[in-house]
Amino acid sequence: MSDVVTQAVQRLNQQLPLKDRQDKLSAPLAALHREVLASLVTRGRPPTRAEVAALVGEDQVDAAIARLGGDDLVVLSADRREIVGAYPVTAEQTPHEVHVGGHAIHAMCALDAVSVGPMYDVPVEVCSRCRVSGEAICIKQEGSRILEATPPTAKVGVRWQHPSGDHAAHSMCMEMVFLKDDAAASAWHGGDLQNHSVFTLDEAVQFGARFFKPLVS
Secondary structure, eight states: OOHHHHHHHHHHHSSSSSHHEEEEEEEEHHHHHHHOOOOOOOHHHOOOHHHHHHHHGGHHHHHHHHHHTTTTEEETTTTSSEEEETTTTTSSSSSSEEEETTTEEESSHHHHHTTTHHHHEEEEEEEEEEETTTTEEEEETTEEEEEEETTTOOOEEOOOOOOOSSSSGGTGGEEEESSSHHHHHHHHHHHHHTEEEEEHHHHHHHHHHHHHHTOOO
């Protein structure tokens, strides 16, 4: 593991401490969080309220959803009664489409998109666009291994910032992007490398795996 990736994992854990938040949950709530992630990836949708009730009890559904949403472990619907996503995947529309298990879901950001494969060691295909040029970016993975990338020069850029509002998904994640090559990356960060990082696809996969896999292992 490169120093670049190790430092990035540490920095993101400081800004969005998902594993630390999960570890503080009761056993049933931690199990629910893992089930939300599994359902999004394996079924292409979050669990229904009935499925949540099967894990935490009928009288605890609202409290369980509120707790996970309050900890920003999941993203909630506008009425805050339904789970719509959990980092790294969501039923909401985003620029990052992930094909996995015969269906399509969306990732909250570019880093999230390349993290789904290593989380569950499954084949995925990611379809997105360069933030600067709008050019299509397609990536095929087998777990942590990149099989094909178009263009092969694609990068993942992260603008480091703390989440704002209710969810990092609607703030911080908006600035984790795909870039088609080094020139697009330079245009994107404008020389501000204190607040921006650019990763090769292989580095981004390692980064995402280190950050997200502990949530499901």
